[in-house]
Amino acid sequence: MEKEFHVAIVPSPGIGHLIPLVEFAKRLKNDHNISATFIIPNDGPLSISQNAFLDSLPNGLAYLLLPPVNFDDLPPNTRIETRINLTVTRSLDSLREVFKSLVAETKMVALFTDMFGTDVFDVAIESGVPPYLFFPSSAMSLSFSFYLPTLDQMVSYRLDCLRWLDGQPRGSVLYISFGSGGTLSTVQLNELAMGLELSKQRFLWVVRSPNDQSNSTFFDSHGQKDLLDFLPKGFLERTQGNGLVVPSWAPQAQILSHSSTGGFLTHCGWNSILETIVHGVPIISWPLYAEQKMNALYLTEGLKVALRPIVGENGIVGHLEISRVVRGLMEGEEGKTIRSRIQVLKDSAANVLGEDGCSRKTLEHLASKLKHKV
Numbered sequence: 001m002e003k004e005f006h007v008a009i010v011p012s013p014g015i016g017h018l019i020p021l022v023e024f025a026k027r028l029k030n031d032h033n034i035s036a037t038f039i040i041p042n043d044g045p046l047s048i049s050q051n052a053f054l055d056s057l058p059n060g061l062a063y064l065l066l067p068p069v070n071f072d073d074l075p076p077n078t079r080i081e082t083r084i085n086l087t088v089t090r091s092l093d094s095l096r097e098v099f100k101s102l103v104a105e106t107k108m109v110a111l112f113t114d115m116f117g118t119d120v121f122d123v124a125i126e127s128g129v130p131p132y133l134f135f136p137s138s139a140m141s142l143s144f145s146f147y148l149p150t151l152d153q154m155v156s157y158r159l160d161c162l163r164w165l166d167g168q169p170r171g172s173v174l175y176i177s178f179g180s181g182g183t184l185s186t187v188q189l190n191e192l193a194m195g196l197e198l199s200k201q202r203f204l205w206v207v208r209s210p211n212d213q214s215n216s217t218f219f220d221s222h223g224q225k226d227l228l229d230f231l232p233k234g235f236l237e238r239t240q241g242n243g244l245v246v247p248s249w250a251p252q253a254q255i256l257s258h259s260s261t262g263g264f265l266t267h268c269g270w271n272s273i274l275e276t277i278v279h280g281v282p283i284i285s286w287p288l289y290a291e292q293k294m295n296a297l298y299l300t301e302g303l304k305v306a307l308r309p310i311v312g313e314n315g316i317v318g319h320l321e322i323s324r325v326v327r328g329l330m331e332g333e334e335g336k337t338i339r340s341r342i343q344v345l346k347d348s349a350a351n352v353l354g355e356d357g358c359s360r361k362t363l364e365h366l367a368s369k370l371k372h373k374v
């Protein structure tokens with residue numbers, strides 16, 4: 001007699017994962033005469049309700065338990081999702097054995113698993129059986145799951161940007177960022193893009209959607225439209241190789257410490273100033289709001305480690321001026337002077353933070369005061 005079609009089903013731990021798979025298997029059996037064997041990974045005895053549920057499976061649906069996996073090596077606070085996933089991955093060897101004999105004994109046409117079980121796909125493929133993901137949740141969440149690798153790529157793209165720096169000559173790249181909340185108007189953003197292009201200097205620019213409200217911050221609206229919508233037409237293509245545009249956020253401390261970074265166009269937030277001084281990166285000051293204008297003045301007129309572009313009568317820094325200042329910092333004589341001045345500040349910062357530095361000493365003093373109180 002010809003064998004009936006058969007499927008293997010590997011549910012990840014949890015009765016909530018098992019019940020819908022059993023409903024699915026019942027349909028296959030009742031409506032299509034395809035029988036099923038549930039192969040169940042576990043980390044110990046099943047609960048009373050799971051046992052009762054499995055013992056009441058109808059004819060044509062069978063189950064077998066894999067040997068329990070051991071979790072003695074896991075810290076007690078290991079998350080449930082990790083335990084579920086590890087139950088499956090640590091069962092792969094025993095699953096492989098059981099599945100091979102089922103394939104030999106039955107007319108196996110598929111192996112089904114749920115979203116925590118996708119590591120079993122290889123077991124099916126090795127035996128020439130097609131694996132299937134049973135995903136009874138919404139189409140929206142399935143499409144989100146499929147989109148996760150793209151999101152992953154976008155995040156590593158930001159770290160891409162460090163790789164891009166790796167390939168640039170030493171001290172050749174101007175890093176441009178307006179802090180965690182600074183934005184420019186549409187007109188200003190376009191002038192900056194054109195100025196950078198005109199300067200022919202290498203740049204790494206953290207770009208944010210323009211904001212045509214007057215306060216120059218985007219703390220309230222984190223909208224990020226498509227970059228192509230607001231950068232000058234063809235800008236990305238024309239500057240490809242010479243410049244890199246990163247949307248919204250970049251790892252600033254790592255960029256400033258990178259040997260390819262040779263200048264920082266900054267909005268003069270205090271953290272940014274400290275970070276650039278610690279790494280000895282010369283500055284173009286472009287203050288936007290809060291105390292940034294005061295900081296910019298201090299950098300430009302006081303410490304003399306920054307160049308500051310002149311704002312036109314229309315309140316905009318034009319592209320010619322931007323190009324002039326960028327070239328001045330990156331390859332001009334004034335840039336060289338600033339570079340040696342900021343090196344002195346960098347050394348002072350290292351001393352202050354060093355073993356006998358006043359920063360370290362002050363913190364030591366505070367810490368001992370705190371301990372003394374206790």
Ligand code: UDP
Pocket residue numbers: 177178179180181182206248249250251252253268269270271272273275
């Ligand atoms: N920052 C960053 N990546 C960005 C923008 C900002 O890591 O793309 C960090 C930066 O290194 C600094 C902080 O965010 O530590 C911004 O602080 P700052 O005082 O310079 O400016 P604010 O955001 O307060 O205006």
